[in-house]
Amino acid sequence: MSDFEVVTEAVLERVEPDPAERERLEATADILLERTREAIADRSVDADPIRVGSTARDTWLAGEHDIDLFVRFPTDLSREKLEEHGLAVGHAVLPEGREEYAEHPYVTGSIDGFDVDLVPCYDVDSAREIESAVDRTPFHTAYVEAGLTADLAAEVRLLKQFCKGIGVYGSDLRTRGFSGYLTELLIMEFGSLRSVLEAASDWYPPVELDPEDHGERSFDDDLVVIDPTDPTRNVAAVLSPDNLARLQHYARAVLAEPRVGAFFSGTPHTLTPSAIERHVARRETAPIALVFAAPDLVEDELYPQLRKSLDGVGDALDRHGFEVLRCAAFARERAVLLFELEVAERPAVERHEGPPVHARDHAEGFYRKYVDTDAYGPFIQGDRYVVERERDNTSAAGFLDGEAVFSARLGPAIEDALRDGYEVREGEGIATLAEEFGTDLAAYFDPSP
Amino acid sequence: MSDFEVVTEAVLERVEPDPAERERLEATADILLERTREAIADRSVDADPIRVGSTARDTWLAGEHDIDLFVRFPTDLSREKLEEHGLAVGHAVLPEGREEYAEHPYVTGSIDGFDVDLVPCYDVDSAREIESAVDRTPFHTAYVEAGLTADLAAEVRLLKQFCKGIGVYGSDLRTRGFSGYLTELLIMEFGSLRSVLEAASDWYPPVELDPEDHGERSFDDDLVVIDPTDPTRNVAAVLSPDNLARLQHYARAVLAEPRVGAFFSGTPHTLTPSAIERHVARRETAPIALVFAAPDLVEDELYPQLRKSLDGVGDALDRHGFEVLRCAAFARERAVLLFELEVAERPAVERHEGPPVHARDHAEGFYRKYVDTDAYGPFIQGDRYVVERERDNTSAAGFLDGEAVFSARLGPAIEDALRDGYEVREGEGIATLAEEFGTDLAAYFDPSP
Numbered sequence: 001m002s003d004f005e006v007v008t009e010a011v012l013e014r015v016e017p018d019p020a021e022r023e024r025l026e027a028t029a030d031i032l033l034e035r036t037r038e039a040i041a042d043r044s045v046d047a048d049p050i051r052v053g054s055t056a057r058d059t060w061l062a063g064e065h066d067i068d069l070f071v072r073f074p075t076d077l078s079r080e081k082l083e084e085h086g087l088a089v090g091h092a093v094l095p096e097g098r099e100e101y102a103e104h105p106y107v108t109g110s111i112d113g114f115d116v117d118l119v120p121c122y123d124v125d126s127a128r129e130i131e132s133a134v135d136r137t138p139f140h141t142a143y144v145e146a147g148l149t150a151d152l153a154a155e156v157r158l159l160k161q162f163c164k165g166i167g168v169y170g171s172d173l174r175t176r177g178f179s180g181y182l183t184e185l186l187i188m189e190f191g192s193l194r195s196v197l198e199a200a201s202d203w204y205p206p207v208e209l210d211p212e213d214h215g216e217r218s219f220d221d222d223l224v225v226i227d228p229t230d231p232t233r234n235v236a237a238v239l240s241p242d243n244l245a246r247l248q249h250y251a252r253a254v255l256a257e258p259r260v261g262a263f264f265s266g267t268p269h270t271l272t273p274s275a276i277e278r279h280v281a282r283r284e285t286a287p288i289a290l291v292f293a294a295p296d297l298v299e300d301e302l303y304p305q306l307r308k309s310l311d312g313v314g315d316a317l318d319r320h321g322f323e324v325l326r327c328a329a330f331a332r333e334r335a336v337l338l339f340e341l342e343v344a345e346r347p348a349v350e351r352h353e354g355p356p357v358h359a360r361d362h363a364e365g366f367y368r369k370y371v372d373t374d375a376y377g378p379f380i381q382g383d384r385y386v387v388e389r390e391r392d393n394t395s396a397a398g399f400l401d402g403e404a405v406f407s408a409r410l411g412p413a414i415e416d417a418l419r420d421g422y423e424v425r426e427g428e429g430i431a432t433l434a435e436e437f438g439t440d441l442a443a444y445f446d447p448s449p
Numbered sequence: 450m451s452d453f454e455v456v457t458e459a460v461l462e463r464v465e466p467d468p469a470e471r472e473r474l475e476a477t478a479d480i481l482l483e484r485t486r487e488a489i490a491d492r493s494v495d496a497d498p499i500r501v502g503s504t505a506r507d508t509w510l511a512g513e514h515d516i517d518l519f520v521r522f523p524t525d526l527s528r529e530k531l532e533e534h535g536l537a538v539g540h541a542v543l544p545e546g547r548e549e550y551a552e553h554p555y556v557t558g559s560i561d562g563f564d565v566d567l568v569p570c571y572d573v574d575s576a577r578e579i580e581s582a583v584d585r586t587p588f589h590t591a592y593v594e595a596g597l598t599a600d601l602a603a604e605v606r607l608l609k610q611f612c613k614g615i616g617v618y619g620s621d622l623r624t625r626g627f628s629g630y631l632t633e634l635l636i637m638e639f640g641s642l643r644s645v646l647e648a649a650s651d652w653y654p655p656v657e658l659d660p661e662d663h664g665e666r667s668f669d670d671d672l673v674v675i676d677p678t679d680p681t682r683n684v685a686a687v688l689s690p691d692n693l694a695r696l697q698h699y700a701r702a703v704l705a706e707p708r709v710g711a712f713f714s715g716t717p718h719t720l721t722p723s724a725i726e727r728h729v730a731r732r733e734t735a736p737i738a739l740v741f742a743a744p745d746l747v748e749d750e751l752y753p754q755l756r757k758s759l760d761g762v763g764d765a766l767d768r769h770g771f772e773v774l775r776c777a778a779f780a781r782e783r784a785v786l787l788f789e790l791e792v793a794e795r796p797a798v799e800r801h802e803g804p805p806v807h808a809r810d811h812a813e814g815f816y817r818k819y820v821d822t823d824a825y826g827p828f829i830q831g832d833r834y835v836v837e838r839e840r841d842n843t844s845a846a847g848f849l850d851g852e853a854v855f856s857a858r859l860g861p862a863i864e865d866a867l868r869d870g871y872e873v874r875e876g877e878g879i880a881t882l883a884e885e886f887g888t889d890l891a892a893y894f895d896p897s898p
Contacts, residue, residue, distance in 0.1 A: 025896075103686075106550065203806050205832070222832065241832040245806035249829065253812070276654070284797035284843065321791070325800055325837070342770070343792050348733035351774055357694035357898075358653045364701070374731075379896035383671065383690040388774070394733065447828035449806075 002129045004194060007258040008158050015161045016154065017062040025055060029067050030111050036069055036118065039092035045085050048072045048123060052141040054180050057148065059156040060165075070138055072123035075131075079104070086120025091106060093118055101133035127229035139229035144184050157262075158193040159183045165263040166250040168243040176240040176305040178247070185211060185235060186227055197251035205244065249449045270438035271445060273431035279445040285313045285325055286344035288396050290405075293424035294335040295413040297444050302331060305411025305420060310337050312409030313400075318354075320404075321346045322396035330440040335417070338444070344396045344426075354385035355376060400424050454641060456707040457607050464610045465603065466511040474504060477561050481542060485518055485567070488541035497521045501590040503629050505637040506597065507823050508605040510613075512564045518542075519587055523574035528553070528580075535569025542567055552581035558821060576678035588678035593633045607642040607712075608632045610746060614712040615699040623752040625689040627696070634660060634674055634684060646700035653692065697898045717885035720894060722880035728894040729877050734774055735793035736879045737845050739854075740872035743784040744862040751780060754860025759786050761858030762849075769853075770795045771845035774872050779889040784866070787893070791876075795844045803827060803834035849873050 001010070017025070029051055036049040053062040053068035071089055073082050082103050083104055090097060090107025094116060097109025111324035127139040148156070163169035163178045163296040178186075189209055190196045205222035208215070215226040219234045222244050227233040254262040264273035271279075280287055296303060306329040314324045323342040330336045354370075357380060366385050370378050376388035393399040401424050406415065418436070425432060435442065468475070478500060486496040495760070502517035515525040520538055522531050532553055539546060543565060546558025555568040569581050572664025575587040597605070612618035620628035627635075627717045637644045638658055654671035657664070665673040668683045670695050676682040696798075703711040729736055739762070743833045744751060755889040763773045772791040779785040801824075804811035812834060819827050825835035842848040850873050855864065874881060882890065 177883050183763050197766055202809060242829050245829045245832045249812075252809075271678075282797065283837070286796075310653075325798070339829055340795065347774065348731065349774070357697050360651060360701075363698075367698075376894075377896050377898060380691050380694045383694045384897070388732070407653045445825075449827060449829045449834070 002257070002258075004258040007254075007262075008193060009163055010260050011158055011263045012154055015061045015157050017060065017104060021062060024112070025065070025067070026115065028096055028114050029055070029069075032067060032069055032111070032116060032118075032393050033327075035093045036071060036089060037152075038145045039089040040071065042092070043085055043088060045077075046074055047085065047089075050138055051139070052137045056141050057144045057184065058150070058153045059144070059160070059180065059184055061157055061160060063211075065320065067116045068136070068137075069116065069118050071118065071120050072138065073120060074125055075122050075129075078120075078205075079131075082120050082122065086118075089120070090118040102135060105246050115375075127227065128232065130230075136230065140181050140227075143189075143228050144181070148184065148186050152187055152191075155187045155192045156184050159187055159196055161263050162193065162250075162254070162328070163187065163195075163247070165265050166246055167265060168246050171238045173238070173300040174330050175243075176238050176244045179235065182225060182235050182239075184211075185228070189225075200248050200251040201255060203244075203248060205241075246449055249369045250322055257364060268439040269442045271434055271442045272438070273434040276431040276434055276441055276445070277428045280430070286341040286396070286427060288339050288341060288344065288400060289425045289433065290337040290400060290418070290422050291334055291425055291433070292417045294333060294419065295417045297413055302411070303329075305414050306331060306335065306337070309408070309410045309414040313337055313405065314339060316405070316408035317341070317396060320396075320399055321350075321395055322399065325442075328440070330442050332436055334436060335414075336437060336440075338344055345392055346394050348391060348394055349376060349388040350391040352387050352389050353381075354387065356383045358383060397426055451707075453704070453707040456703075456709050456711075457642060459709050460607055460610055460712045461603055464510045464606050464780045466509065473561070474514070474516065474563065476502070477563050478518075480517055481516060481560070481565060481590065484542045485520060485538060485642060488538040489520065490896045491541070492534055492537060494526075495523055496534070496538075496870055499587055499590070501586045506593045506633065507599070507602045508597070508609070508629065508633055509595070510606055512608060516563050516565045517586075518565065518567050519583070520569050522569060524571050524573055524578075524580075526571075531569050531571065535567075539567040540570070552583060556670045572758050576676065577681065579679075585676075585679065589630050590678050591838070593630070593637075596637050601636050601640070602720075604636045604641045605633050607663060608636055608645055610712045611646075611699075611703070612644065612696070614714050615695055616714060617695050622686045622687070622749040624692075624781075625687055627688060628684065629686075631674060631684050634658075635676070643704075646704055649700040650704060651695075652697060654690075672786040674858065696896055704712055717888040718891045718895075719885055720891045721887070722883040723781035723838065725880040725890055725894070726877045729879070732789075735790040735845070735876060737788050737793065737849060737876075738874045738882065739786040739849060739867070739871050739877050740783055741866045742869065742880070743780045743782060744866045746862055752861070753786065754863050755780060755786070758857070758863040761764055762786055762854065766790070766845060766848065767841055769845075769848055770799075771848065775893075777893050779886045783885060784863075785886060785889075787879065790845055795840055797840060797843055798825060798837040800895060801836050801838050802809070802830075803836065806834060807832060818867050846873055846875050873886050 033049055033051065040047045040049065044269055049069055049071050051068065052070050052079050053066060055067055056066065069084060073085065087107060089106055094107050094109030097107040099105050100108050104120065106117060108117050110116065119134055121134045121234060124130055124135050127136045160169060160183050161182065162184060168177035170177050186196045189211055190199055206224060208224040210226040212228040214231040216231040221234055222241050223236040223239055227235050227237040250262065310327055310329045314327050317324055317339055322344060325340045325342045327339045354366035357363045363385060367378050370387045374390065378385040378387050393404060399405065482498055482500065488498045489498065498518055498520050500517065501519050502515060503513065504516055509512065512552055520535060525708045536548060536556060543558030546556040548554050549557050553569065555566060557566050559565065568583055570583045573579055573584050576585045578587050609618060609629060609632050612632060617626035619626050638660055639648055655673060657673040659675040661677040665678040665680040669687055671690050672685040672688055674684040676684050686776055699711065758774055759778045763776050766773055768786060771793060774789045774791045775794035776788045806812045806829060810841065812853050814833050816827050824836040824838040825833040842853060
């Protein structure tokens with residue numbers, strides 16, 4: 001056996017569910033399916049429950065206890081009726097369950113240690129005719145079930161675990177990584193973890209895979225995997241360029257030096273306040289942070305808004321001359337927008353370029369506007385008038401502390417949260433964030449690919 | 450009389466040479482011409498002395514005492530012979546004179562309070578056939594003498610004085626302004642000072658004048674005045690965009706509010722050390738200056754080198770993150786390159802972007818280069834590797850103090866002068882420059898158009 005095989009054997013040992021675990025899951029799933037059928041019969045509606053997701057496809061990892069049941073309703077049912085029946089069936093099957101909301105409402109609950117979602121959807125004829133994203137899921141399950149042997153399922157488990165280990169697993173909008181379905185398609189395309197990693201090592205984006213050779217449109221994304229069940233969809237649409245690059249980096253690394261540790265991220269370390277102070281002192285940067293109560297949003301809504309706000313405030317800082325070296329957003333009880341600045345202060349004056357002197361009307365207007373003010377000038381540089389006028393914000397802290405920060409592009413919930421109040425922490429003052437954000441700051445100050 | 454006429458009358462009163470002054474000059478010039486003819490005859494060479502320049506054209510300003518005599522030699526004379534005869538004649542006419550060097554050597558001296566240049570040139574058939582720039586001068590004089598009435602000569606005096614008053618008179622490479630010949634051509638084109646100023650007020654560059662309508666090529670300059678004696682030459686080639694804009698600005702101002710003061714620059718003011726300190730404190734900038742012995746060069750060589758070095762060091766500072774708000778070069782006994790910085794310090798680390806991770810060979814090389822160093826990273830941003838590595842120069846003073854400053858583009862004589870030694874003055878330390886450069890710093894800190 002090659003080193004690589006030795007490693008993957010050892011990983012499989014850890015991630016392959018054992019027979020007892022499987023049996024328990026199957027038994028529970030059977031009971032749930034039966035209950036669902038009964039609940040449907042009770043409501044005299046024409047519907048059909050099916051199992052979906054990784055536990056249905058046998059690509060789940062040991063310890064994952066998700067059972068996903070979809071109830072497919074006829075397409076001539078109104079959306080209102082679908083929701084009504086769907087929730088009623090859900091509550092009948094999961095009496096202790098609660099309602100959640102994706103594209104439409106569903107019931108989620110816990111039974112015998114398994115997390116169960118009971119989701120209504122439409123029984124469309126093909127994935128191209130879906131009314132909401134959930135309608136597509138049964139087609140994915142059917143496609144994978146049809147094509148995936150037990151050997152391939154083991155390779156899927158390895159690829160999933162590898163993606164988890166390097167932090168790129170999940171198509172949620174916090175992670176923007178590889179979905180389970182995407183890992184399944186990659187294994188079906190390349191045949192093994194090793195082949196996927198070898199291919200990825202050499203990818204030169206844009207990379208396009210089209211397993212069914214039926215793609216009908218083009219995409220701007222770096223990785224395009226045309227959905228075998230829908231020729232108009234890129235399964236990798238949500239994958240960020242960072243995470244694609246990350247997969248390439250770690251693929252090369254694990255092929256060059258196979259080790260079990262590459263598949264498991266280990267316990268994240270954390271930084272003490274004094275360790276943070278040491279980093280700041282060593283880097284001689286000027287960190288500054290907005291700290292506020294994290295808005296009460298699901299991660300799929302929170303993180304896009306945090307990123308938008310981080311970009312927006314970062315751009316505004318840069319525009320005002322407070323140059324950002326690096327920035328990051330963290331969210332736990334509180335949320336943090338952290339900007340590590342190269343330049344935190346600017347002079348009292350700023351250069352302001354006027355029109356060319358030969359553009360007579362503009363030039364005369366500019367000259368009149370400034371000639372009797374405190375500004376230095378107008379003087380001439382090249383063919384233009386220039387003044388050095390008083391700068392509105394001479395420090396990043398002054399800028400972030402005032403109303404000016406709301407001129408930045410902000411996610412709406414972040415703007416609301418800031419309006420409710422925020423603190424500005426500066427310099428070594430960010431060390432006070434260690435208690436809540438110590439692991440986030442450790443990742444920030446000890447960045448790895 | 451209009452206000453403008455009242456003003457120009459008063460100015461003419463001051464700048465028009467009075468009859469006694471004229472008479473003295475003409476008498477001296479006649480004696481010099483006669484002496485020159487004798488010296489030529491003594492050398493048995495076929496040559497012809499003529500008067501050129503503003504005193505020959507009657508466009509000189511009261512108090513200017515320059516007599517320029519050119520000796521035209523046949524074109525079949527070798528350059529060596531021309532120089533030999535030229536210098537011999539010069540020394541015969543000006544026994545106390547000394548040799549100077551423009552495109553070829555000539556003799557300059559002083560007689561009865563007049564500054565006399567005795568310059569040899571070739572008697573070419575047209576200004577297009579010149580062998581050096583001085584050969585062109587007699588054609589300029591002939592052209593202006595033929596076209597300029599006494600009334601126009603008065604207008605030339607006014608325009609010259611106006612250009613002097615606003616600091617744009619002279620085609621030397623320190624000033625880069627309007628030459629005497631250019632002011633003469635402008636008056637011949639527009640007919641009066643007032644008409645020149647009215648036209649200039651509305652110029653929208655590029656502006657092209659071609660009095661003889663014979664231009665043969667195009668120019669990139671903002672103001673193009675085709676030489677009436679040479680269709681391939683722009684008389685305004687040396688004029689800087691700043692000085693053109695300055696003329697436009699002050700033309701509008703003096704037309705809107707005519708006053709004698711506009712024609713005379715007045716005594717330049719100066720700044721005390723404490724006044725300089727107050728400016729720096731008010732502006733909250735970080736001035737930094739290189740101070741060194743001024744190279745022993747004529748102004749036409751010194752100032753282009755100073756400007757080149759100012760640009761070069763300014764660009765290098767900007768490139769290293771030390772952002773320049775404004776800069777200036779001064780030269781007296783010592784020379785100064787002054788940079789007023791917005792940012793004088795940078796963190797200990799700098800961002801260094803590597804190749805895209807997918808560019809495998811480059812990416813692997815970059816990763817290997819940095820992975821085991823003190824740099825933060827490599828980490829991934831977008832599709833690239835990035836490190837934060839130690840910055841070479843964290844302060845502008847450190848950069849200017851060390852060998853790094855010689856990586857900037859420098860004029861060769863400036864580089865030599867710096868190699869011989871220089872001081873760096875920083876912050877309020879530039880106040881110590883007040884004694885030698887007080888008037889330069891006054892113009893810098895109280896800039897006008």
